[in-house]
Each structure stands twice: as structure tokens, then as C-alpha cells.
Amino acid sequence: MLLEFEPHESMPALRRGDADVIITTTDFVGHPLDPAIDLMPLGSDEVVLVLPPGHQLTAHDAVPLAACADQRWIFDVDRSYMSDLSTRLCREAGFEPAVIGRFNNYMVALQHVEGGGSITLLPSLAVDPRYRVVTRPLSPPVTRRITAAVRRPASPRPEITAVLTALRAAR
Known part of the structure; x- marks a missing residue:
């Protein structure tokens, strides 16, 4: 399922598990990034x-x-x-x-x-x-920097790995 969130809503959704991968901007003012989140730069x-x-x-x-x-x-x-x-x-x-x-x-x-x-x-x-x-x-x-973000997994999930691989290839 695909969902659209504002950047300030997408990180909490990722942390809660409402999203597995987000594509967002990391240009937040006053919003610290969670150290349990892995970021993959996609471009600017x-x-x-x-x-x-x-x-x-x-x-x-x-x-x-x-x-x-x-x-x-x-x-x-x-x-x-x-x-x-x-x-x-x-x-x-x-x-x-x-x-x-x-x-x-x-x-x-x-x-x-x-x-x-x-x-x-x-x-x-x-x-x-x-x-x-x-x-x-x-x-x-x-x-603005465009970034993919995922929760650091306890064990790799093939579907998330596939999405990240496709995003890397498209950069």
C-alpha cells in the first residue's frame, strides 16, 4: 500500500510501523532524526x-x-x-x-x-x-535533500531490501 504523508508525519509513521519505507526530505528544522532509522540519500x-x-x-x-x-x-x-x-x-x-x-x-x-x-x-x-x-x-x-528511510530491522526483510535496491538503481 502507498500512503502520502507530510515529512513531519512520515517519520513518526515509520517509527510506529505504519510504514516500512518512506521517501521524504530530511530538511527538518527543529526535528531531530531518530538514531534507529537508516537513511539512504536519493538526490536533491x-x-x-x-x-x-x-x-x-x-x-x-x-x-x-x-x-x-x-x-x-x-x-x-x-x-x-x-x-x-x-x-x-x-x-x-x-x-x-x-x-x-x-x-x-x-x-x-x-x-x-x-x-x-x-x-x-x-x-x-x-x-x-x-x-x-x-x-x-x-x-x-x-x-532539499530527498532520502529513503527505514527502521533498522532486527532481521532483514526481503521486500524492504528489494525496494531499497530498486531505489538505489534509480538514483
């Missing part, structure tokens, strides 16, 4: 600024987040990984973002940006090329 993914076509900030090769202080923002739902990350990055850049909408679906967020109503921050892997949006890296760049 850049967090990008997503803009409507023709937006003034598309003229930049990379955008300092402070340049976005006066923009209208779309964020993921409250207390989600991307919402918390976006809020934290905006505050570190010196402003409180004007969030005009929250969606738990990246496709809906991309539609809103495409229509010119807002800008957003998304993982680059989430930007579907079917949407007419422009992405720009942040300056300084922001990346």
Missing part, C-alpha cells in the same frame, strides 16, 4: 520561485527572495512542509508574505500562478511543464 531538488509568464522578476537569472516582498503568494496548506519552508524563507528575507490562497495540490497552485494571480515557491520536481509558468532559482539557492 532545488526549491524554485514560480512566476507567471511576463512577470517582472523573470528578467533575473536568480531572484533574491527579498525582491518578492510586495508580491501576492500562494502557499501549500498551513503546517505543511512547503508552507513552513516558504514562510521561514520569506521571514529570513525580511518580510511577511501576503498569502492570498492555500492549496494542497501543486497543480492548482500552478494554475493560479499561470493565470497571473500570484507567485509561489515549489520543489522543481513539482513544476509540471504543461503549465505556462516560469521558474527561477533563488539567490542564494535553496535545495
Whole structure:
């Protein structure tokens, strides 16, 4: 069975035994990792600024987040990984973002940006090329680490070994 959790929900689910393998980001602020969990790095993914076509900030090769202080923002739902990350990055850049909408679906967020109503921050892997949006890296760049995590087993389980082997091969 496949389940979708927020990163802050997936580690507890793994520890409880509700999941055997999770693919998550380990970019937690204030959340220590459990020493009984084995991590396997899978890659990294850049967090990008997503803009409507023709937006003034598309003229930049990379955008300092402070340049976005006066923009209208779309964020993921409250207390989600991307919402918390976006809020934290905006505050570190010196402003409180004007969030005009929250969606738990990246496709809906991309539609809103495409229509010119807002800008957003998304993982680059989430930007579907079917949407007419422009992405720009942040300056300084922001990346998230994608990691597979499993509980350290008392004895090896062939099905988990098979999943980890497939993930290693796909890196």
C-alpha cells in the first residue's frame, strides 16, 4: 500500500510501523532524526520561485527572495512542509508574505500562478511543464535533500531490501 504523508508525519509513521519505507526530505528544522532509522540519500531538488509568464522578476537569472516582498503568494496548506519552508524563507528575507490562497495540490497552485494571480515557491520536481509558468532559482539557492528511510530491522526483510535496491538503481 502507498500512503502520502507530510515529512513531519512520515517519520513518526515509520517509527510506529505504519510504514516500512518512506521517501521524504530530511530538511527538518527543529526535528531531530531518530538514531534507529537508516537513511539512504536519493538526490536533491532545488526549491524554485514560480512566476507567471511576463512577470517582472523573470528578467533575473536568480531572484533574491527579498525582491518578492510586495508580491501576492500562494502557499501549500498551513503546517505543511512547503508552507513552513516558504514562510521561514520569506521571514529570513525580511518580510511577511501576503498569502492570498492555500492549496494542497501543486497543480492548482500552478494554475493560479499561470493565470497571473500570484507567485509561489515549489520543489522543481513539482513544476509540471504543461503549465505556462516560469521558474527561477533563488539567490542564494535553496535545495532539499530527498532520502529513503527505514527502521533498522532486527532481521532483514526481503521486500524492504528489494525496494531499497530498486531505489538505489534509480538514483
